Amino acid sequence: MEGAQKAASEEVVRDNNGGSNGDGKFLNPTPMLDELEKGPWPSFISGFKELAERTENPMLRGVMDQLEYSYNTKMGYWKGGLVTVDGYGAGVITRYSMIKDKFPEATEFHTMRIQPAPGLHYNTEMLRGLCDTWEKFGSGIITLHGQTGDIMLQGIVQDKVQACFDELNQNGWDLGGAGAGVRTAVSCIGPGRCENACYDNLEAHLQILKHFIGPLHRPEWNYKIKFKFSACPNDCTNAIMRSDLAVIGTWKDSIQIEPEEVKAWIAEKGMDALVNQVLNLCPTHAISLKDGEMVIDSQDCVRCMHCLNAMPKALSPGKERGISLLMGGKNTLKVGVNMGSLIIPFMKMETDEDREEFIELVEEIIDWWDDNGLDHERIGETIERVGLKQFIEGVGLDVDINMVTRPRDNPYFKAKY
DSSP states (O other), X not given: XXXXXXXXXXXXXXXXXXXXXXXXXXXXXOHHHHHTTSSSSOOHHHHXXXXXXXXXXXXXXHHHHHHHHHHHHTOOOEEOOOOOOTTOSOSXXXXXXXXXXXXXXXXXXXXXXXXXXXXXXXXXXXXXXXXXXXXXXXXXXXXXXXXXXXXXXXXXXXXXXXXXXXHHHHTTOOBOOOSSSBOOOEEOOGGGTOTTOOSOHHHHHHHHHHHTHHHHHSOOSSSOBOXXXXXXXXXXXXXXXXXXXEEEEEXXXXXXXXHHHHHHHHHHHOHHHHIIIIITTOTTOOEEEETTEEEEOTTTOOOOOHHHHHSTTTEEOOSSEEEEEEEOOBOSSSSOOBXXXXXXXXXXXXXXXXXXXXXXXXXXXXXXXXXXXXXXXXXXXHHHHHOHHHHHHHTTOOOOTTOBSOSOSOTTOOXXX
């Protein structure tokens, strides 16, 4: 390994004193990184290069030099630490270089997590102000939006973090979640633009965020916990696969059918299309034709949304709407990939009282997890370890036949019917 590191360090001559590298160019040679630009897809390397050359930012050059070195030595050289702002214990992801003597321009490359508005609603004034502040204090690199759901402002030194936050906060922005507490929640656009929305997920997101803002800014639990709010079973936030508490809009009664729109759809696309593209693709065969009329057996319907997506004018969610709560979704950690287990099949989410009832349930769930979970163990892993029955009894829920502990093992597998 020492030989590889020595060879890698000798392959490229670095200029870490600012200005060009001696041949009139700002960036140093990075042959390994250049390979990432040759594929068919856009490369983050191209973005780094463009921004670094345009702004002549030494930090970006140093980060690219260190990344090139990592690719050659097959080792990572970032370490953590603690950087935060007054009154907060989270929101800044620290990146200190372990080889700052070799690449001093990359000594610090911290990330500030910024909370987006529910449903990712912005206006141009907000975004321009955000960009101006970040170019003033940081590297200029922004990620919209990572797996965290946050706006990721990547590349700032510790001495500028407080001033950057103060200016962002004055403009209405706040730091997102990090560490062993509530992470930044994510919601789809919901009733803002989607006709399938079964509850106001934007209002639910906002109220629950306000309630849990303390443990979001100051982590205090076993490990992280994530909320995601999808307004209908299409689950556009991928909540079931990626969140500890997936709040999914649903309905309790039958799908609403507009007979005239069904006829118009058939007139445009044909009866064969109805049979082959809708009826035959229903996973539970809940849709049938009786005397030329479309009929949906609500007891067999699993809310997969296929028919509603195929015939948006003819079909719509039922009138008795609310949410389902699924818990435990996450990627690989201790017990591998999990999808959410259905804990609450149906719950109203229309009024402030409904939202308060939901918050009380979530607090009961978190208290149980805080008492029974191990360090660095997600809620789903605790339930997996102690058993679903013990969890349901522990939080005071009644067992329901619709509760499902394991819908399927691998979220990357999609069944074809």
